[in-house]
Amino acid sequence: MRFSDSPLETDLPKGVRDFLPLKAAKVEYLQQRLQQVYSSWGFRPVITPQLEFLDVLERGLGDGLRERTFRFDDRQSGRLLAFPPDMTPQIARIAATRMSELPLPLRLCYSGRVLRHTEQQAGKDRDIFQSGVELIGLDSPEADAEMIAMAVESLAAVGAENFTIDIGQVEFFRGVMEGLPLDARLAEDVAEAILRKDSSELGILLQKSGLKDSSCEEIFALPRLYGGREVLDRAEQSVSNQRSRKALDGLSQVLDVLDVYGVLDHVTIDLGELRGLNYHTGITFQGFLSGVGQTVCSGGRYNNLTEKYAFSAPATGFTFSLLHLLFALDKVLDERVVPSCDLLIFSTGKNLRVAQALACQFRSQGYSVTRDILDRTREDALNYAQQMNYRYMAVVAGEGQDVEMISLVDGEQKQVSWEQLDQQHFVL
Incomplete structure (x- = not known):
């Protein structure tokens, strides 16, 4: 058989895909609409490289992303290179090393692709399209509220109607747990049960903990602190430590600003939301569309990231998963995007x-x-x-x-x- 007669191998690696004109036009539409929102809030675009030295990139990566990073040898330098699994550490590096002489705050936005390892049978994307913003140099409730309001405005701009932004506060949880005599493994299991809102499992873990009843009651209340602004009153009654109370005060100020922006109808408070516990330092939030189980955006405060690149500055931001948005809004975009x-x-x-x-x-x-x-x-x-x-x-x-x-x-x-x-x- 001649080579030209051989069947063409058309399979792609798991977790990546082709985008034909209609899907590509929808992705481009999402990028453009989001960029318009970012620009209207004064954010300026930066473009990050698709290759970084692994040892530099890893400074800004949490343990979970380190394990999911594609890496290989660089013949030119003899060092290990990596495909970034997330763009926020890259923005932190740029701010710390290339923009450190500029006055703060920095309002930066981006749109690009990252690669991540996934479990072989997970069925998840490895080629990830991200679009987001980073606000570097401000540590205030208004800055946190700005991120949430922008996320709401962005979702409306791309055609989403029934969506919510779930707001958490990891400092509230840390205040509850601070000083408790729990070993690291049990504390991790407790946090996981709270995140899953598994009250049964949480009760079993607390029985094993040997904690005082008052401490157990504070922890056991966390999965139920979910809802509207009234959650703050219930949360304040459930805790006595100053760290948690300070976190609630900051959250209350964020909600005051969101009220001015007119977006509170889209906001839900969830003080049992602990994703990013080891990364975030305050407010966290996630965007959900009705009927879609996966998040379309996530964000929050991360005040410790830039100092890993020798530049100490508070920061907050969020990122959209464009493919999750595409999946959630595919029918809506049919009416908005016609590649003609x-x-x-x-x-x-x-x-x-x-x-x-x-x-x-x-x-x-x-x-x-x-x-x-x-x-x-x-x-x-x-x-x-x-x-x-x-x-x-x-x-x-x-x-x-x-x-x-x-x-x-x-x-x-x-x-x-x-x-x-x-x-x-x-x-x-």
Whole structure:
């Protein structure tokens, strides 16, 4: 068998995919709409590299992401390289090493792709599309509220309607746990049970703990501290330590600002939300769309990250998973995104210069235009234009003759003179 006769291997590695024009247009639409929101809040884009030295990148990675990092030898330097599994550490590095002389705060945004190892049977994406913002140099409730309000505005901008932002506060949990005589493994199991809202398992763990009843009651209340602003009152009654009370006061100030922004209808408080416990230093939040189990965005305060690159600055931010957004809003985006071209120019005569000049003229006016180069019939050209989502087909017979404009939306046909086409702003 000749090599050219061999069947082409078309499988892709697990966790990656191709995006054909419609899906690609939807991803591009999401990126553009999110970027518009970021820009309106004063955030400026940065572009991060797709390769980093592993030892530099790992300074900003938690244990979970270190284990999921693709790494390999660099023949040029002899050092290990890595594909970043997340963009926030890269932004922290840029701020610390390239922008440290600039006045704070820094308002930076990004959009790009990262790679992560996943379990072989997990069925999760390894090629991850991220878009987000980082606000570096501010440690205040207003800055935290700004992130949440931007996330709400971003979701509305891409067409989401039924969504919630769940807000947590890891300092509240740390205040409850501070000073308790629990070994590290039991404390971790307790946090995991709270995160799963598994009151039965939590009760069993607390029975083993030997803690005082008052401490057990404070911990056992955590999975139930979920709901609207009234949760703050219940939380304050359930704790006595100052660290947790200070966290509640900060959260209350965040909600006051969100009330001014008019987004409280989308907000839920969850003081048992402990994702990112070892990374975040205060407010955390996640975005959920109705009927979709996975988060579409996540964020929060992380005041200790930039100092790992020798630049101490408070920071907060959030990131969207564009693929999760695409999955959640696929039907909505069908109404917003149509990958179409404005005009296909079909020539019936031998003199192609007329059709070519017309294509240049329409492009100069901002339209997307294709000259139908194939030698085919009018019917075949029209069928092609319909299948490829053109808005119009122009039939050019020759110089001086009217051009037939066919609308592929409603089938309307009209003759247009060259005098009309020569107008500077001819409208299709």
